[in-house]
Structure formats: structure tokens, C-alpha cells
Amino acid sequence: MQRSLLSLLIVGMLFLAIPMVGHHSISAEFDTSKPISFTGTVKKVAWMNPHIYTHVEVKQPDGTVLEYRVEGGPPNALYRSGWREDTLKPGDTVKVSGVRAKSPTSMNIGQATITKADGSPVFGR
Numbered sequence: 001m002q003r004s005l006l007s008l009l010i011v012g013m014l015f016l017a018i019p020m021v022g023h024h025s026i027s028a029e030f031d032t033s034k035p036i037s038f039t040g041t042v043k044k045v046a047w048m049n050p051h052i053y054t055h056v057e058v059k060q061p062d063g064t065v066l067e068y069r070v071e072g073g074p075p076n077a078l079y080r081s082g083w084r085e086d087t088l089k090p091g092d093t094v095k096v097s098g099v100r101a102k103s104p105t106s107m108n109i110g111q112a113t114i115t116k117a118d119g120s121p122v123f124g125r
Contacts, residue, residue: 030110034100042092043067047075047085054088054114056096070096070109083122093117 040058052072057065072078088094098112114122 029101029108030099031102032099032111035097036100036109037095037097038068039093039095040068042088042090042094044090045085045088050074052078054094056094066107068096068107068109070098070112070114072112072114087122088114088116094122 038056038058040056043055043057046053046055052075054070054072056068056070058068059065073081094117095115096109096112098109100106101108101110116122
């Protein structure tokens with residue numbers, strides 16, 4: 001009886017630990033040696049787990065528009081910090097500083113600081 005109870009306890013602990021394996025460190029996706037800063041216009045803010053994404057359009061000198069996906073924290077943590085779904089709205093001008101993704105084709109930005117046009121910070125590293 002004790003052996004089966006111990007086995008059940010071990011299996012239960014392993015089952016609870018599995019979700020922790022899925023989260024990644026910043027260095028798994030982003031290259032901290034590739035900083036980037038730009039000013040652009042908010043296209044949309046996607047509130048979803050495990051991170052929110054702010055889509056920012058940046059007009060290039062040749063007239064083309066790049067869309068960056070700026071990774072933020074988890075929605076519940078940002079909400080507790082005062083963020084709301086309408087903190088940034090489509091059309092807002094923002095300045096972004098962060099690091100590029102390791103994949104050269106990815107437009108994801110991590111460890112980001114977003115600042116509104118009036119200089120007020122929205123969120124930071």
C-alpha cells in the first residue's frame with residue numbers, strides 16, 4: 001500500500017512539473033547581442049497567454065512597411081501593473097527598444113521597452 005501511494009505521489013509531482021518545461025528563457029528565442037530601436041505606429045495589441053504582443057508598423061526609407069511583433073509579459077501580470085487592453089490603441093505612435101529574434105526571418109522583438117509619443121513608458125524590461 002505504501003509503495004503504490006509513493007508511486008502515485010511521484011507520478012503526480014511529475015505531472016505537475018511538465019508545464020514548467022514548456023516555458024523558455026530569453027536566450028532561447030532572442031539574441032541579446034542584437035539590440036534594436038525604432039519608432040512606429042501601433043497596428044494592434046493581441047492579449048493572449050502566455051504573452052501579449054504589440055504589433056508595430058514601421059515605415060522604411062524606401063516606403064515599405066515592416067510589422068514587428070513586440071513581446072510583452074503575461075496578461076495577468078501586465079493587468080496587475082496597470083496595463084489595460086486600451087493602454088495602447090491602433091494608431092498610437094510608440095518608440096520601441098529591445099532585442100531581435102535569433103531567426104533572421106522573425107519580426108519578433110523581446111526584452112522590449114515601449115514608450116508613448118508623450119514620453120510615458122507603457123512597459124519595460
